[in-house]
Amino acid sequence: MTTTTSPVSYKKKDFESGQEVRWCPGCGDYAILSGVQQVFASLGVPKEKFVVVSGIGCSSRFPYYVDTYGFHGIHGRAPAIASGVKCANPELDVWVATGDGDALSIGGNHIVHAARRNVDMVVLLFNNRIYGLTKGQYSPTSEPGKKTVSTPFGSLDQPFNPINLMLGAGATFVARTVDTQIPHLKKVLAAAHAHRGFSFVEILQNCVIFNNGAFEHITSREIRDDRQVDLRPGQPLVFGKELDKGLRFQPTSIEIVSPEEATVWNPSGRSGASAYRISMGDERGELPVPIGIFRDVEAPCIDREIHAQIEAARARLGEGTLHDLFHSGDTWQVGAAD
Amino acid sequence: MTPPQTADRPKERLEEVVIRFAGDSGDGMQLTGTQFTNTSAVLGNDLATFPDFPAEIRAPAGTLFGVSGFQVRFSARDIHTPGDAPDVLVAMNPAALKVNLPDLKPGGLLIVNTGNFGPKDLEKAHYDSNPLDDPRLEQEYRLVKLDLNEATLQATKDSGLGSKDALRCKNLLALGMLYWVFSRPLSTTEAWLEKKFAGKPEVLAANLAALRAGHTIAENSEIFQGRQYEVAPAPLPRGTYRNVKGNDATAMGLVAAAKLSGLPLFLGSYPITPASDILHALARYKNFGVITFQAEDEIAGICTAIGASYSGALAVTTTSGPGLALKTEAMGLAVMTELPLVIVDVQRGGPSTGLPTKTEQADLLMALWGRHGECPMPVLAASSPADCFWAALEAARIALKYMTPVLLLTDGYLGNGAEPFRIPEDGELTPFPVRHWTDPEDFQPYRRDPETLARPWAVPGTPGLQHRIGGLEKADITGHVCYDPDNHEKMVALREAKVMGVAREYAPLEVFGEASGDLLVLGWGSTFGSVRGAVVRARQAGKKVSQLHLRHLWPLPPDLGGILERFERILIPEMNRGQLARLIRGEYLREVVSLTKVKGRPFTTAETLAKIEELLG
The missing domain is CATH 3.40.920.10 (Pyruvate-ferredoxin oxidoreductase, PFOR, domain III)
Structure with a gap:
């Protein structure tokens, strides 16, 4: 029972739980934690409304380090637990922290169905393309041929592209950001939070121990302006240190053009076709890797719809009582009635 | 003509x-x-x-x-x-x-x-x-x-x-x-x-x-x-009656528990024969505030229920044997996080897909012991279609009072079978209002009630009670992650003591027939009716035989051991290969005669009677 609400002016430290953080030194998760704590402080939401739910894996230790309500679940099941939390109480601000193994392998079924139902929550997928906590096996986002402890001769698996997987599952908000690019991360998380519905954010995250430099070709300072294009709603698709290059959608391809010719990005198209095309990249790897907001569309959220249906039934039939419960079918009397 | x-x-x-x-x-x-x-x-x-x-x-x-x-x-x-x-x-x-x-x-x-x-x-x-x-x-x-x-x-x-x-x-x-x-x-x-x-x-x-x-x-x-x-009409106890199927009675018991506790009811469930009718029944109770969430699989069924329980609802998941197997990991999570949850297993013939539309009682030992780690939870069984109502109500009450998952066993025979149900009269059902924890003064998520050993139920949205729970072992009182060996042993013992404490509130067992004699027919679950019929007929023939039927399979009733000692022999009929018999032998070091049937069909009265006659000559 909420009788009072907390003040809504916070600093980052208000969201630090005080528990000793146990990620490896240099892990990308530290930067993400810091970014999330800053974003939480900025949202104007009473802190008791936040619930952070996770599964199993390095990223799933996340709830212990944020001073909100938190639930460290079991492997892969965070979207299901979070769906229950949110559907039982839609007033809560529900966030899921998960990883590539947790969300896309053992929990693959739950994340696609949470997306399909459009449960109003933010899912942060820490993608480091490796199993960290179980010590270095390849993951469902690892590149083919990857040599790991479980694939000493190279992995034969084809990876998921988390972005187009979630687009295919009907996620209403799909975005990508990078652990080391904190201003971008904060901007994307704020947009994910502002979106009403299922918000999926892939965070490219570096595992210093088992997969160091996995995204170096996209994220290193020297090259990232040329290797990334930020998908900003209503803005042209431009990139490069001097923003001197643009992307233009052609009928069968995406071409590098001058900034003036660049396509203006619209993540709100119902079909998501442009988002899907750009998420796939090109065969030769010449196009920059898109980050930012792929998709952002409005749709009914199941958590609200559930309660609306209940309210409609109550309005039509009246609040059900124990007497109604027992007397809804044919009844008969035995012995004298009072 | x-x-x-x-x-x-x-x-x-x-x-x-x-x-x-x-x-x-x-x-x-x-x-x-x-x-x-x-x-x-x-x-x-x-x-x-x-x-x-x-x-x-x-x-x-x-x-x-x-x-x-x-x-x-x-x-x-x-x-x-x-x-x-x-x-x-x-x-x-x-x-x-x-x-x-x-x-x-x-x-x-x-x-x-x-x-x-x-x-x-x-x-x-x-x-x-x-x-x-x-x-x-x-x-x-x-x-x-x-x-x-x-x-x-x-x-x-x-x-x-x-x-x-x-x-x-x-x-x-x-x-x-x-x-x-x-x-x-x-x-x-x-x-x-x-x-x-x-x-x-x-x-x-x-x-x-x-x-x-x-x-x-x-x-x-x-x-x-x-x-x-x-x-002619039967001389049933005075009252208002309706006809119920067991699965509908289970649903009604759960809705009644929600009303009596003052909590919203949340069902997370995946369709499975012969349990789906509980989902169907609850889905119709929208104006009672019931949320039914048809999940993507059995695991999501229980995990959404666990999430809803964390949010403060009376949470339930329903299934049959294969689904219970899929839910076992999450049942461990519910035990570790000490959240209230009712798990209903409408048993069917197994293993695997087995006989989906036929009945069996072969999930008993899985219900009691089929989880990883030391993972105790109360286990109840309904004995007739109408009794599913009372069993579901009690399962929910125990779950909420002790902050524990509770497993309710019914079966296909009970779930699909029907019988008259005497409707509880106004005032017959005692409310058990549940209040979530709201006091932030020195709040500790694993500080227990001294009597029940239940931890406080603090739900998200409550100012000042922010805390983290999860599947990792908890430090006593604070609930912080803790790998300390002594703490783990202490917490295992505390969780066990909490569950065993449920037995303190059982009503004394009632033996049908004399309190001692040549033979006690001990049963559980849906065999009640055929055993009663057989015992009545054997007694009419002058046999010194009595019947005892168990509602509580775990923890076992404290007075059970004493009753067993007062009979020369004990016969246990069950629709499995002797699972309760194993439990009784193991717990009481008492030899029993096991009568088993696994044909996907309930015992007939004649089958049980024949065994009684064989034993008593």
Whole structure:
């Protein structure tokens, strides 16, 4: 029972739980934690409304380090637990922290169905393309041929592209950001939070121990302006240190053009076709890797719809009582009635 | 046609009757049986039903494996089972006759639809010749042969329905006949048809016409020789009654628990036979504030329920054996996070897909021990369809009071079977209001209530109580992640002590019969009725036999050991290979006689009685 609400002016430290953080030194998760704590402080939401739910894996230790309500679940099941939390109480601000193994392998079924139902929550997928906590096996986002402890001769698996997987599952908000690019991360998380519905954010995250430099070709300072294009709603698709290059959608391809010719990005198209095309990249790897907001569309959220249906039934039939419960079918009397 | 001379012959009074309706799985036998049951319920008979249908939705017509049956026993006295052998068999085709005739009592009434006894029908039932031509059939049974197909087409010819659709009303015609034979009114079924087919006037007209024609044919033709029967109302305890199926009673018990606790009810569930009807029933209770979440799989069913429990709801997940197996990891999470949760397992024949539509009690040991780690939880079992209500209510109450998952075992026989349910009177059910923790003063998520050892239930949204829970071992009191060896041992012991403490509030066990004697028949779950019938008959024959039936399988009742010591021998009938017997041997070092049956069908009274007689000579 909420009788009072907390003040809504916070600093980052208000969201630090005080528990000793146990990620490896240099892990990308530290930067993400810091970014999330800053974003939480900025949202104007009473802190008791936040619930952070996770599964199993390095990223799933996340709830212990944020001073909100938190639930460290079991492997892969965070979207299901979070769906229950949110559907039982839609007033809560529900966030899921998960990883590539947790969300896309053992929990693959739950994340696609949470997306399909459009449960109003933010899912942060820490993608480091490796199993960290179980010590270095390849993951469902690892590149083919990857040599790991479980694939000493190279992995034969084809990876998921988390972005187009979630687009295919009907996620209403799909975005990508990078652990080391904190201003971008904060901007994307704020947009994910502002979106009403299922918000999926892939965070490219570096595992210093088992997969160091996995995204170096996209994220290193020297090259990232040329290797990334930020998908900003209503803005042209431009990139490069001097923003001197643009992307233009052609009928069968995406071409590098001058900034003036660049396509203006619209993540709100119902079909998501442009988002899907750009998420796939090109065969030769010449196009920059898109980050930012792929998709952002409005749709009914199941958590609200559930309660609306209940309210409609109550309005039509009246609040059900124990007497109604027992007397809804044919009844008969035995012995004298009072 | 001249009215037969026998029309006003006095009705014969019968103590009880067992009818079995049998036909193709598309013949509407379940519906017919259910209607007969509801009509008999409203007349005040005690009754019990046993629906028995194939796993296939529409098995190929006329085949032996496609036969669907519904047995109903209605009585002028208190009964506990749907009866061993039917007095009346309605066989809609040769396959139904072949499968069910061996069960019919000698001299029983056999009603056969001759309209489905063509050469092809006989071939599909593997009959070399038409069994109706065998003169022994008429010698051994009271045979009534009628072309129900033709009679139905005649009766429905003005309804506007085509003959294919009209033929589907033949079950109503058979039902109308039996209503006359057993002096039942048509009104309950007429009202039901009018509601069901309100938007389909032609279908309604055809069904009503078939029902009434059956009644008229039975009354006016010679086929029953004017012999009509009555079964008086049963002297049940005073009150208002309704007929319930076990799964519906479970749903009602859960809704009642939500009302009495003041919490919203949340069901996370995935469809599985024979548990889905609980989901269906709860989905209709929207105006009671019930949330039903049809999850993507069994694991999500329980995980959404755990999430909803964290949010403060009375959370439930329902399933059958294979689904319970899938939920076991999450059950461990519920034990570790000490959140209230009701898990209902409507057991079916296993392992694997097994016999999905048939009954069994073979999940007992999985319910007790089938989890990783030391993972105790209270386990309850319902003993009859109506008892599912009380068992579900108690499961929810224990879960909320002790902050623990609770497992409720029912089975397909209870879930699909029906019997009269005495509706609790106003004030009979005691509210148990649940208040979530709100006091932030020195709040600790794992500081326990000294009496129940329950931890506080602090739900998200409550200011000042932010805390983290999860599957990692918790430090005592603070709930922080803790790998300390002594703490782990302490927490394992605390969780166990909490669950074992539930037994303190059990009512004393009640032995049926003397408190000591030559033989105690000890049972659990759905065997209650057949054991009671057998024990009553053995006692009438002078045997010193008593019955004890367990509601609580874990923790076991504290007075059970003492009762066991007062009997020379103990017989445990169960629909598995002796799982309760193992438990009793292990817990009490007491030798027991195990009577087992794993045929997908409940024990008959005769089977249990035969074992009692064998043991007592």
